[in-house]
Amino acid sequence: MDVKYPIGELQVPEKATLANVQEWLKDIETYTIRLREVVDSLNEEELRKTYRDGAWTVRQLVHHIADSQLNMYQRLKLALTDENPTVPAFDEEKWAIQPDTQLPVESSIKMLEGINERIVALGKSLTEEQLDRVFTHQKNGEITVGTKVAKLAWHENHHLAHIKIALSK
Secondary structure, rough: OOOOOOOOOOOOOOOHHHHHEEEEEHHHHHHHHHHHHHHOOOOOHOOEEEOOOOOOOHHHHHHHHHHHHHHHHHHHHHHHHHOOOOEEEOOOHHHHHOHHHOOHHHHHHHHHHHHHHHHHHHHOOOOOHOOEEEEEEOOEEEEHHHHHHHHHHHHHHHHHHHHHHHHHO
């Protein structure tokens, strides 16, 4: 197993369908339950564990997941409401060391509950045509709504696997 990509790299069909989106939304809908099962009972020492040398701690990973979902949700909404908006990248490394990342992980899990609820509600209303709407990421170029929904689900599962690896050490 590649510890950097424990669930593999993001795989998106060339043409995402509403059926694909519904599968991805199931993952997003259950994510905070699955995350809580892993992190709710952790002590401070466990929250400081990393999945590999130089990686973020479990605490930083939980906060990063919330930060990232927030940014990706905004990009999704912009793609659905604007004509090919350009969206900035965010410096994940700098976000990961801001003072709010010392808060209990519960603050980010609660945030994720709300964001994911909104993502799922929005995702369930998508049409085939909307899956092809795009935004342009400052660094990664043009991204479709369908691809963004896939990444929303993959990214959460990717980091949940990192958390499990860290805790297994």
